[in-house]
Amino acid sequence: MTAQQSCNDMYNGIQEKTANLLWEWGKILQSSRNEMEIDQKFNIFVHTNRNGIFKSVEMISEFFRIATQMCVKNVYQLLNKDKAPPRRENYYVMCDSFIKLVSLLIKKNAHSANPAPQLKLLPMILNTIAGRLLQDQEEHGIHFHQLPYHRLIIILFLEMTQEDMAIVNYEVVFEFYQMLRIVRPSAAPGFCYAWLEIVAHRVFMHRVLVATSIRQGAGMMYCTLLILLFEFLHPFLRNTEWAPPVIMLYKGTLKVLLVLVHDFPEFLCDYHYRFCDEIPPNCIQMRNIILSAYPMNMIPPYPLSLNLDVDLIAEMSLPPRTAIHFEAIIPSSKLKKDLDAYLEAQAPVTFLSELRSNIQVVNELGSRYDTKMMNAVVLYVGTKAIAHIRAKGQTPNMTTIAHSAHMDIFQNFAVDFDCEGRALFLNAIANQLRYPNSHTHYFSCCLLYLFAEAVNIKEQITRVLFERFLAERPIPWGILVTLNKLVHDPVYKFWTQEFVVRCKQDIGNVARIIATRHRIYNGQQI
Missing domain, CATH: 1.25.40.790 (Serine Threonine Protein Phosphatase 5, Tetratricopeptide repeat)
Known part of the structure; x- marks a missing residue:
């Protein structure tokens, strides 16, 4: 034998x-x-x-x-x-x-x-x-x-x-998390629907996210699984036309996010930055769902009230929930050293002229810039600006955010970058317009300041805000507050802007939607 x-x-x-x-x-x-x-x-x-x-x-x-x-x-x-x-x-x-x-x-x-x-x-x-x-x-x-x-x-x-x-x-x-990483959608595309069904299962979701309060890192496991899903969807979702299987997987992903917003909003608050890094710019509804989450113990005030003064909201002085370390979102590199040096001494001036080349990766339309680096720089500079303002015993407003190294960087993005770069920059700011917290307060002031001061970016700011507002609900609280302020505050002269006059009927329709569409907020009749 x-x-x-x-x-x-x-x-x-x-x-x-x-x-x-x-x-x-x-x-x-x-x-x-x-x-x-x-x-x-x-x-x-x-x-x-x-x-x-x-x-x-x-x-x-x-x-x-x-x-x-x-x-x-x-x-x-x-x-x-x-x-x-x-x-x-x-x-x-x-x-x-x-x-x-x-x-x-x-x-x-x-x-x-x-x-x-x-x-x-x-x-x-x-x-x-x-x-x-x-x-x-x-x-x-x-x-x-x-x-x-x-x-x-x-x-x-x-x-x-x-x-x-x-x-x-x-x-x-x-x-189980380790095993699901092995059979992730990119490795086993034929299993992607069943994979999503497992990740979205009520028991699986509960076991992982409830364990977060007991063992540090359990929430990060679920975050990683969702990111694996976003990474798989990303190249398909960037296209203008989606095949039926992609639409089915996309709708399933939206349902998972809606469950998380309802049952585990703190989880989305903690990891919103990482999720927004992976979601394509054209997936506005998906991003809106994530950014609409707010802690269960909070009831944000009605955002479309004409009498709302955000400076009087106590939560606007508090930092947001997060599971990331802001100091580490930009990898140690020459860019980070130069950025820290400029924020400290507002010099050298050449840093601003070199900023575009540091974020631009290729010269190909549609993927010219490093989106993750743009998001990281905007959030990093914003957190440094908030700390700088607080250190002087002040709060963010149109006066305190102006004439600083931080605003110089943001204005450079608005002036020196092309249309694609400005769109990524403005979306990076809009990603921080969430529930009442110090980041929402600062970045809302920042967007309004740029609208008031920068000539060439007003129409793009309006587009970014309108795109997010006109998507399917839920709409992030910070987007509603900022848009409401922009449209109704005479300081910004919104209705006399050239592009508004040119498209007055269409924009007027949106303004009427602002007044009527969101009369129900947080389940309460307004």
């Missing part, structure tokens, strides 16, 4: 044992009436097979691999039948049975005196599923089915995050 024949016989033997074990375990589940009875029969089942498949970690790993293949093959066979099973649940019988066995193997070890085996078995099964998924997608191409993998992953997660496993919830969630 050759070595190859010996290996084949061994594999066939393990495969046959695995099939018998799955069949026997399935019968146990069918005959059990409750969880207590399943636990009792599980102990007998494992004891009976302790010298076989379950005698070592290596044998369990092989069992996981072969059983996963069998579950997937079973679903494919059912899907390829001429007549589908009468109920969708019939597709899941074998997958659910296998996952129940896996979860008990992990949890029984976790409840023993030495919980270490759990840390081996959970990533073992998750890596097995992920590896099989990637291989299956490559083999089947457009005929790949995501259904069995979605079922295996989500049922295993539900089993592993029950209330009695609360002690190890963070470790369990982390292992």
